[in-house]
Amino acid sequence: MERQPISREGYDKLREEVRHLEDVEMPAIAERIKSAREEGDLKENAEYHSARETQGLLQAKINQLKSKLASCYIAERTEGPKDAVEFGARVTVDVDGDKEVYELVGPGEEDYEGDVMKILTTSPIGTAMMGRKVGDRIEVAIPRGKLRMQIVAID
Secondary structure, eight states: OOOEEEOHHHHHHHHHHHHHIIIIIHHHHHHHHHHHHHTSOSTTOHHHHHHHHHHHHHHHHHHHHHHHHHTEEEOOOOOSOOSSOOTTOEEEEEETTEEEEEEEEOTTOOBOOSSEEEEETTSHHHHHHTTOOTTOEEEEEETTEEEEEEEEEEO
């Protein structure tokens, strides 16, 4: 698997989420399991089975986040003029006369709401933009066909 760039803030956010899940959520679920176990017959104990299922799902989420962290490297967003799209760049594109702004980010930092859409560098649009320059035309395959855009600014 190819390693992905992530900002220090994004890395710290994911690491804090793992810490919270392991140090707060998992012990709380373990306590629920212990309490349910004390109620007796486990075969018909819905609370016990629910807590065990929740524990399994939570462990899967922890494993997924740890895997994400392991596949990342911390990349600094460079300051100064940019002549090509790279990690951390804010890219303004023209899509059929409409302006859209994307910021290329790492795992855990993506956010598709607001005026600036934070997209993964590994997303189809992010991948198509990487290394491109102002004026370049890009065509990206999306579920409903092809998205055509032109880069008008890189900040």
